[in-house]
Amino acid sequence: MLHYVGILDGANDVWGVRIADIDGCVGGGSTPEAALADAITALRDVVAHKKSGGHPVPSPSSVADVLARGEIGEGETAVMVPLVLDAGRNVRANLTIDAGLLEAIDEAAERSGITRSAYVASAAREKLMRA
Template sequence: MICYFGILDSVNDVWGVRVPDLPGCHGGGASPDEAIADATSATREWVEARIAKHLPMPNPSTVADLLRSGEIDSSGGESAVIVRHR
């Protein structure tokens, strides 16, 4: 099973998770758990659409890759979460 990392953040009590390796894939909710669950659902749909089109899956980044690239703003309160698609 391939696992991707999502980036969890919050603004004004609204939580979001974006999945950098899957362009356009994100989720949101009123709590971190809701945002992660929504991102998990979005990831599942993203993967299913990709498979249906017979396209290869992107290689997942490591947390170190995401930190090195500046994708995670830990000083701004962002953190990495695992987003499973199956």
């Protein structure tokens, strides 16, 4: 999985993350975590849009490169933003998990009105956003 360098800044309840290599790709929120989550979504959407339109997608720079370019100012922090793109197709995958956990997943999925697969995919996306 690719990671882009994000630049986090903010204070109090206003936070933002801008993606160093992709102009205009930003996320925001009331906490640093919310801003990062929004930046992950923005990165996915911007890259998908660029690809669908036949536009080039810049390769991610290293943190060292971003620092060397002087893109991180005083009070700002580098954060890694994962790029998780939907492929537009589903694949079958066999997973081995505890029977009790599977039962809990099925119950939660039913309460949510979604399938087991959709529930597990949603949980994986949330976990990736926090990684």
